[in-house]
Amino acid sequence: MTENFSFTNDERIIFTLRALYAKYGYQPYRMRKFEEYDLYSRNKDFLVSEGVIAFTDADGRLMALKPDVTLSIIKNTRDTSPDVSKLCYDENVYRAPKGSSGYREQMQVGLEQIGGVDLCGVSEVLWLAAESLASLSDDFVLDVSHLGLASAALSPLPAGDGIRAALLKCVADKNLHGIAELARDNPLPPGMEEHLTALVEASGKPAEALTKIRALASDLGVPGAAEELATVLSVFSGTPFADAIRIDTSVTGDMNYYNDIVFRGFLREVSAPVLSGGQYDMLMRRMNRGDRAVGFAVYLDRLERLDETRPGADADVLLLYPEGTAPADVHRAVSALIAEGKTVYAAAHGAGRLSFRSTADLIDGEVIYRV
Amino acid sequence: MSDMLSVALPKGRLGEHVYDLFEAAGFPCPSIKNPGRRLIFENEEAGVRYFWVKPSDVTVYVERGAADIGVAGRDILLEYEPDVYELCDLGIGKCRMAVAAPRDFRDDPRRTLRVATKFRHVAETFYAARGREIDIIHLNGSIEIAPIVGLSDVIVDIVETGTTLKENNLEVIETVFPISARLIANKSSHKFKNEAISRLAREIAGGRT
Numbered sequence: 001m002t003e004n005f006s007f008t009n010d011e012r013i014i015f016t017l018r019a020l021y022a023k024y025g026y027q028p029y030r031m032r033k034f035e036e037y038d039l040y041s042r043n044k045d046f047l048v049s050e051g052v053i054a055f056t057d058a059d060g061r062l063m064a065l066k067p068d069v070t071l072s073i074i075k076n077t078r079d080t081s082p083d084v085s086k087l088c089y090d091e092n093v094y095r096a097p098k099g100s101s102g103y104r105e106q107m108q109v110g111l112e113q114i115g116g117v118d119l120c121g122v123s124e125v126l127w128l129a130a131e132s133l134a135s136l137s138d139d140f141v142l143d144v145s146h147l148g149l150a151s152a153a154l155s156p157l158p159a160g161d162g163i164r165a166a167l168l169k170c171v172a173d174k175n176l177h178g179i180a181e182l183a184r185d186n187p188l189p190p191g192m193e194e195h196l197t198a199l200v201e202a203s204g205k206p207a208e209a210l211t212k213i214r215a216l217a218s219d220l221g222v223p224g225a226a227e228e229l230a231t232v233l234s235v236f237s238g239t240p241f242a243d244a245i246r247i248d249t250s251v252t253g254d255m256n257y258y259n260d261i262v263f264r265g266f267l268r269e270v271s272a273p274v275l276s277g278g279q280y281d282m283l284m285r286r287m288n289r290g291d292r293a294v295g296f297a298v299y300l301d302r303l304e305r306l307d308e309t310r311p312g313a314d315a316d317v318l319l320l321y322p323e324g325t326a327p328a329d330v331h332r333a334v335s336a337l338i339a340e341g342k343t344v345y346a347a348a349h350g351a352g353r354l355s356f357r358s359t360a361d362l363i364d365g366e367v368i369y370r371v
Numbered sequence: 372m373s374d375m376l377s378v379a380l381p382k383g384r385l386g387e388h389v390y391d392l393f394e395a396a397g398f399p400c401p402s403i404k405n406p407g408r409r410l411i412f413e414n415e416e417a418g419v420r421y422f423w424v425k426p427s428d429v430t431v432y433v434e435r436g437a438a439d440i441g442v443a444g445r446d447i448l449l450e451y452e453p454d455v456y457e458l459c460d461l462g463i464g465k466c467r468m469a470v471a472a473p474r475d476f477r478d479d480p481r482r483t484l485r486v487a488t489k490f491r492h493v494a495e496t497f498y499a500a501r502g503r504e505i506d507i508i509h510l511n512g513s514i515e516i517a518p519i520v521g522l523s524d525v526i527v528d529i530v531e532t533g534t535t536l537k538e539n540n541l542e543v544i545e546t547v548f549p550i551s552a553r554l555i556a557n558k559s560s561h562k563f564k565n566e567a568i569s570r571l572a573r574e575i576a577g578g579r580t
Contacts, residue, residue, distance in 0.1 A: 099451075139563065141562040141563070143562070162500070170457075173455070173456055173457045174456045174457065174458060174561075175456075175457040175458075177457075177459065177460040177553075178457065246562070250456070266558070266559045266562045266563075267559075268559075268563045270436075270559060271434075271435055271436020271437075271557055271559050271560070272434075272435075272436070272454070272558065272559060273558065273559070
């Protein structure tokens with residue numbers, strides 16, 4: 001039977017991931033398409049794209065088509081800590097991608113843990129990120145880092161300092177010569193250039209990278225960061241996912257929102273990261289929440305070309321009937337073919353550029369296959 | 372993603388120089404020396420494929436994964452801010468991004484400064500950091516003419532030797548940043564072709580020291 005009529009690529013992925021998250025007890029979370037614009041204007045830097053589609057609601061309030069899911073979830077959930085809410089979603093967001101002249105509707109699937117999140121919770125989210133990637137491709141990489149390291153290395157510079165932002169970008173770009181240039185042109189605090197260089201160079205398979213990370217974390221006075229990283233990654237040791245996990249310190253994020261464990265997922269078939277996530281306790285603080293949070297999103301728009309195989313046929317049978325055939329005769333023939341497990345496209349003349357496994361004519365109520 | 376390493380090279384003298392560096396680093400493709408009208412060259416044995424593209428397009432090919440790695444000037448990287456890894460400063464193609472103006476130019480802070488440039492983002496960032504209000508006039512070429520004919524007060528453009536400026540009665544009044552060619556990599560390719568990309572970056576960096 002032709003499967004192409006059954007599910008689109010997006011739908012298949014959504015069902016697969018939803019079923020996966022349900023196994024771990026994540027509850028589907030539904031939200032409105034609109035939120036008050038103020039929510040996004042206050043947290044502009046958290047958004048992936050700058051533009052927001054805003055409009056005035058019937059009651060005069062300025063509203064926005066949601067460009068992000070996480071902010072809505074935080075706004076619409078209560079602090080239940082020490083309990084943890086485990087939520088998953090599949091929602092459209094409305095964004096203007098970089099370099100694009102217009103907005104696009106983009107489907108996102110993801111999950112969040114909000115409340116008294118502990119290291120077991122963070123590990124579970126990382127595991128589910130890996131399982132999500134594995135369900136999409138046989139060849140994936142999950143890069144994981146701990147923002148506490150970059151944060152400690154940059155801490156002598158005040159938040160909002162331009163050099164600090166430039167140095168963090170160099171870490172994100174693996175740009176060692178950029179760090180050296182900035183150190184040459186600006187008086188950096190002692191040891192900062194060496195620490196940042198060591199941070200960029202401390203990427204690789206966990207077993208090897210952790211030795212470097214531990215030494216650096218100890219030097220920076222944040223040994224706990226290395227131990228947290230080692231602890232959350234321990235869930236992968238001895239599992240089929242072990243080879244796909246990397247420590248990569250180029251995974252960063254805005255430190256006004258993210259903290260501690262951050263991660264990003266890649267598939268061999270796709271040229272950009274398809275999954276992104278991390279702990280965002282700082283965002284919770286900004287939204288006057290004392291509880292903790294961790295989550296990730298899978299970007300379905302980047303998975304559009306994941307399935308490049310051409311469909312074999314658009315339907316099993318093209319059933320051609322002469323003009324003037326009684327609708328009941330056509331319906332009867334179509335129903336009989338469907339009952340045989342076939343998909344059917346009934347038409348009087350043809351079906352344009354669609355392709356079929358076989359073509360049949362309806363003659364005097366009988367289906368005659370063409371040879 | 373095929374296992375072959377795809378390299379986007381900037382057309383022109385810089386690209387030819389870059390190819391020599393890559394060849395010396397163990398990624399030869401002799402057919403590129405006799406190009407004719409071809410733009411794509413492969414050496415299956417060495418596992419590498421090169422293609423010539425417009426210098427300003429290299430980042431597009433690499434960011435979108437059509438090329439695993441490429442070589443782009445710092446000017447292009449700062450203008451378009453592509454989401455790529457910047458692995459190595461090749462130390463070639465050196466020049467600078469500069470503000471230039473007619474020799475008798477005096478900035479009047481009471482007026483909006485009219486800036487002609489191909490590099491809109493670079494110019495905006497540079498002047499925003501100083502709180503100077505500007506009016507960007509986006510041009511695609513012959514930028515030097517703009518202040519002479521009264522289209523702009525200054526230009527923001529790449530300066531190599533300064534000869535063109537001199538011949539048009541302009542002078543550099545400020546350097547925005549120095550420029551050189553950088554080895555960049557697609558983020559996903561860097562995960563899945565890490566060995567080849569790291570080896571190349573190491574060899575090139577080693578060859579420069």
